[in-house]
Amino acid sequence: MSTLYPQNNASRMMTDLGGIWDFRFQEDESWQPIAVPASYNDQNPDPRFRNYAGITEYRRKITVPAAWKGFRFCLRFDAVAHSARIMLNGREIAAHRGGFLPFEVELNGLMEAGETAELTVETDNRINHNTLPIGTEGETAFFGSDNPGIPAVEAGKKLQEERGVNRPAFDFFNYTGIQRPVRLIATPRSFIRDITLVPSLNGDVRYSVETAGPEDTIRVEILDAEERCAAQGEGREGTLHISQPCLWEPWPGIPYLYTARITYGEDLYEQAFGIREVRVEGTRFLINGKPFRFHGPCKHEDSPFHGRGTDPCLNVTDINLYHWLNANCFRTSHYPYAEEMYQLCDREGIVIVDETPAVGMWASEQYGWNLADYHLQVLADMIARDRNHPCVVMWSLGNEPDTDTLPDKAYEYWHSLYEAAHRLDPQDRPVTVVGCQNRYEREKVIKSMDVVLINRYYGWYNLSGDLEAAKYAFRIELDWWAKQQKPLILSEYGADTIAGLHGAVAEMFTEEYQVAYYEAMSECLDERDFVIGEMPWNFADFATCQGPMRVGGNRKGLFTRDRRPKMAAHWFRERWKTF
Ligand code: BDP
Numbered sequence: 001m002s003t004l005y006p007q008n009n010a011s012r013m014m015t016d017l018g019g020i021w022d023f024r025f026q027e028d029e030s031w032q033p034i035a036v037p038a039s040y041n042d043q044n045p046d047p048r049f050r051n052y053a054g055i056t057e058y059r060r061k062i063t064v065p066a067a068w069k070g071f072r073f074c075l076r077f078d079a080v081a082h083s084a085r086i087m088l089n090g091r092e093i094a095a096h097r098g099g100f101l102p103f104e105v106e107l108n109g110l111m112e113a114g115e116t117a118e119l120t121v122e123t124d125n126r127i128n129h130n131t132l133p134i135g136t137e138g139e140t141a142f143f144g145s146d147n148p149g150i151p152a153v154e155a156g157k158k159l160q161e162e163r164g165v166n167r168p169a170f171d172f173f174n175y176t177g178i179q180r181p182v183r184l185i186a187t188p189r190s191f192i193r194d195i196t197l198v199p200s201l202n203g204d205v206r207y208s209v210e211t212a213g214p215e216d217t218i219r220v221e222i223l224d225a226e227e228r229c230a231a232q233g234e235g236r237e238g239t240l241h242i243s244q245p246c247l248w249e250p251w252p253g254i255p256y257l258y259t260a261r262i263t264y265g266e267d268l269y270e271q272a273f274g275i276r277e278v279r280v281e282g283t284r285f286l287i288n289g290k291p292f293r294f295h296g297p298c299k300h301e302d303s304p305f306h307g308r309g310t311d312p313c314l315n316v317t318d319i320n321l322y323h324w325l326n327a328n329c330f331r332t333s334h335y336p337y338a339e340e341m342y343q344l345c346d347r348e349g350i351v352i353v354d355e356t357p358a359v360g361m362w363a364s365e366q367y368g369w370n371l372a373d374y375h376l377q378v379l380a381d382m383i384a385r386d387r388n389h390p391c392v393v394m395w396s397l398g399n400e401p402d403t404d405t406l407p408d409k410a411y412e413y414w415h416s417l418y419e420a421a422h423r424l425d426p427q428d429r430p431v432t433v434v435g436c437q438n439r440y441e442r443e444k445v446i447k448s449m450d451v452v453l454i455n456r457y458y459g460w461y462n463l464s465g466d467l468e469a470a471k472y473a474f475r476i477e478l479d480w481w482a483k484q485q486k487p488l489i490l491s492e493y494g495a496d497t498i499a500g501l502h503g504a505v506a507e508m509f510t511e512e513y514q515v516a517y518y519e520a521m522s523e524c525l526d527e528r529d530f531v532i533g534e535m536p537w538n539f540a541d542f543a544t545c546q547g548p549m550r551v552g553g554n555r556k557g558l559f560t561r562d563r564r565p566k567m568a569a570h571w572f573r574e575r576w577k578t579f
Contacts, residue, residue, distance in 0.1 A: 071187065168545055
């Protein structure tokens, strides 16, 4: 379902519903305060907020302003994790599955302008084999040691199962709730539903507009950055021409943005876009015809207090730290991020590899789980939401699926998604899926993507602490990839590092080891022309579920969770100066 990002303009109005709502776990009687948007998990020291698996309820009053009489009005949820039921005065009016993409609920016919109603949002954070991301019910924790077969341990696990365990099959905390903004929005009754823009380097801009209503006339005007008209036309679809177009160039170039101003009846919508072309040619990735080298750490939406909650201050801070690092990109590991982040990256020239929430599919049984239709739906919704952003240069179908146990089944599954992504994206961006450290020589999926993205932990999870052996092994693998003649990005590599832990000898977990590890890996990467990118894991330390390998979360950040640079951040800042 496509839903345009809310806009306040001469035709459209909105009320932000952010603030303090009522909250309770479903079985509770009483309500307590909760901030929206934010994950609920860190807002209360009661352990239930961290550990709860089930349904929670959010409640508040909403009023449709009397001045909205005659308008179409709806609720717009930017994301509710992981699924939601929306109730108005106790009656269900909508339901949505998936925690990282927006949905709208029409209110006309349910409420009159000037009326007040009680809005309840039920959220469900349970994850299993039918959700994206994947969770395990009654199974071992990610990175847990389950000591199979020991009777006492088995008995303990049985007790856990009886109590109901719900664990992520992925390495980030299962933050949930109303994590992104909720707004009441009003548009004219005849309104613009969707806009697609496909710009070319010669200044041609192909467009199409989807509308609802009886009006015929659609006007499109393209404004340059100084708001001067650069082209204009009429009609539902067509091609406009901008003479002497300014291109959208990734940082440190100028990410020039145009605006398509669409008018339809009484409605108006302004869609920012950039003119840039993305192409894979041989082992090169070209942006506007020039080879592009990806260099920037992968991210998470994660911070103290907010959890995964949208925080514009955090986003601006993070992107400025990307500039400080001399980084030019990130991957939205492991789910689509809040729309505001893409808008910021459009403006700041930071390139994005946009990823679906298909993470945790590391069991070969995934190919019997009937996930394909839902996965396709999520992919389609992500592309529909993000396809006009110049910052998005590649789609990632998911992270680290098992592709080597059942190579043919895996190929079938991932290739139908690969083809769908190409079909669904009017800009036809390159498509990939991120490979885990596996039997690369026998799998078929990763090497068949437009760009090979692989996560590798030589010197960390394997050959731990021995960087000479790590380099030796990594070079053997890179020799194999060289023969595949594809562009390759090292899409994750890293070492857990406790900020402030030092050693004259660079041993694991010290800041010195993190630097030595990145020096060693960079040595291998720099020898290869087909390597077109490096994405250290991770930008900042982030929260995970508990486990024997996690000390207050994943510590592979170049920055601490509160965004203080470790030695490795300074090291990359120097390295990337010359990229
Ligand atoms: C990779 C996962 C990533 C983890 C990382 C790690 O893609 O989500 O956080 O390993 O272990 O396998 O640090």
